[in-house]
Amino acid sequence: MAGTITPAGGPTATPSAGKQTVSDSFVDLRSSGWAQQYLPELMEKEAEVFGNRTISGFLAQVGAEEAMASDQVIWSEQGRLHVSAAGTFANAAGLAADTITAVGHSIRVNDTVVLNQVGVGTLKCLVTEVPTVDTYKCFPYTQAAMDSTGGTTITFVHTKAVTGFVYGSEYKKGTTGRLESLEPGFASLTNKPAIIKDLYEVSGSDASQIGWIEVSGEEGQNGYLWYLKASGDTMSRFSDYCEMTCIEGELNVNAGGVAGPGVALGALSGTEGLFAAVENRGNVTTGGFDTATNALATFDLILKRFDSQGAIEENMMFLNRTNSLAIDDMLAGQNSYGANGTSFGVFNNDADMALNLGFSGFRRGSYDFYKSDWKYLNDATTRGSFVDINGIIVPAGVSSVYDQVLGKNMKRPFLHVRYRASQTESRKMKTWVTGSVGAVTSALDAMEVNYLSERCLVTQGANNFMLLK
Numbered sequence: 001m002a003g004t005i006t007p008a009g010g011p012t013a014t015p016s017a018g019k020q021t022v023s024d025s026f027v028d029l030r031s032s033g034w035a036q037q038y039l040p041e042l043m044e045k046e047a048e049v050f051g052n053r054t055i056s057g058f059l060a061q062v063g064a065e066e067a068m069a070s071d072q073v074i075w076s077e078q079g080r081l082h083v084s085a086a087g088t089f090a091n092a093a094g095l096a097a098d099t100i101t102a103v104g105h106s107i108r109v110n111d112t113v114v115l116n117q118v119g120v121g122t123l124k125c126l127v128t129e130v131p132t133v134d135t136y137k138c139f140p141y142t143q144a145a146m147d148s149t150g151g152t153t154i155t156f157v158h159t160k161a162v163t164g165f166v167y168g169s170e171y172k173k174g175t176t177g178r179l180e181s182l183e184p185g186f187a188s189l190t191n192k193p194a195i196i197k198d199l200y201e202v203s204g205s206d207a208s209q210i211g212w213i214e215v216s217g218e219e220g221q222n223g224y225l226w227y228l229k230a231s232g233d234t235m236s237r238f239s240d241y242c243e244m245t246c247i248e249g250e251l252n253v254n255a256g257g258v259a260g261p262g263v264a265l266g267a268l269s270g271t272e273g274l275f276a277a278v279e280n281r282g283n284v285t286t287g288g289f290d291t292a293t294n295a296l297a298t299f300d301l302i303l304k305r306f307d308s309q310g311a312i313e314e315n316m317m318f319l320n321r322t323n324s325l326a327i328d329d330m331l332a333g334q335n336s337y338g339a340n341g342t343s344f345g346v347f348n349n350d351a352d353m354a355l356n357l358g359f360s361g362f363r364r365g366s367y368d369f370y371k372s373d374w375k376y377l378n379d380a381t382t383r384g385s386f387v388d389i390n391g392i393i394v395p396a397g398v399s400s401v402y403d404q405v406l407g408k409n410m411k412r413p414f415l416h417v418r419y420r421a422s423q424t425e426s427r428k429m430k431t432w433v434t435g436s437v438g439a440v441t442s443a444l445d446a447m448e449v450n451y452l453s454e455r456c457l458v459t460q461g462a463n464n465f466m467l468l469k
Helices: 058-062 226-248 274-281 292-307 321-332
Strands: 063-068 073-078 084-089 099-101 111-117 121-132 135-140 161-169 186-191 194-203 283-285 314-319 341-344 361-364 367-373 391-395 398-403 408-413 415-420 430-435 446-459 466-468
Touching (some): 058 415, 186 446, 226 274, 226 446, 274 283, 274 391, 274 446, 283 292, 292 321, 292 466, 314 321, 321 367
Parallel strands (some): 063 415, 283 466
Antiparallel strands (some): 084 161, 111 121, 194 446, 314 391, 398 408
């Protein structure tokens, strides 16, 4: 039976948003005897109880950054090479019994097609007529009609779904060729950058006041001036917001002018983040990685899905702790068990060797997967506080797309961040200081540190991504 962990007392896991020290975060010297003649032992160094608190770094591992000079980025992606269509075996008024309805299909007369109806079977047919852009008529090679009965013939059920694809064509001797051509399909996609801002302010008096706590932070700040701590934390938090916006961003469906109190939502376009792009244009699987038993079967389903898409051989998996451990257990269960210990990988464990129960990569079928924990999905103040996304599978390498702004084909990582910049202005990560503290820029008796970035994420080939929910 699994144990239960009870949270220990001590510092809260919820950060304070205030710009001052709070009473429940530090020792209260007044109640601890500071008003006595004996000097207490002071531990000046601030304890880093949460380790590295930043969650950014994901996009730096799997993507790249590139400047753009417009307020939107447009790119196109190739369509499918082969023709397929999902439709219905029709039996409506005015339609022949051998008519298939498939909205917007690209099937032409004299095409030979493979048609399948789930639970019934597969038929090879010749397309004899295309009455409309949403219908085509065909007859099978191996029986009189698609709804034949008796013997071993296949009987398609009327009004039920039918899927098919073109595998060639056949013409009679002495006839003319094709009467219409097929234009290559492509998808034109776009995204807009979001403007992200933050601010830190400290009065001139507080900036010149020394404290008894020696502060430290992720931005390298240290010393006994508290505003150094607060300013550095604001910068770290803003850096995280820049990445989180590219991950969590959503396009605004209320951009038609919906107004409300305060900021008008209709004035903002939003931006499409990674999760939204994969849910809209990629693949999503739910459950399946909660236990080692389910993980392998789910992997096989993912491989079949990837086979039908781009079949990118190398993929990165970024997971939360639960699913990472389940995959470790799944991989461990595939190994042989010997008398002197368990064998993992290419080595044999002995009694003096620490057993390694973690796996960083594996191969299944023709695919290589490299596994990594994603702090963003584990942190108690971000996605770790509620489990609805377990991880994501990102293809490695680069893809070739046509950039409509530059007017040429470009090879880029499947994920890359675009930020606004020109010869005179870069909005990748902009910081400026105003006020009268330090270099005087205004009459305000304070220092204001402003942060700004304008960026968006380009998710190319989202059909090769898999979101684990």
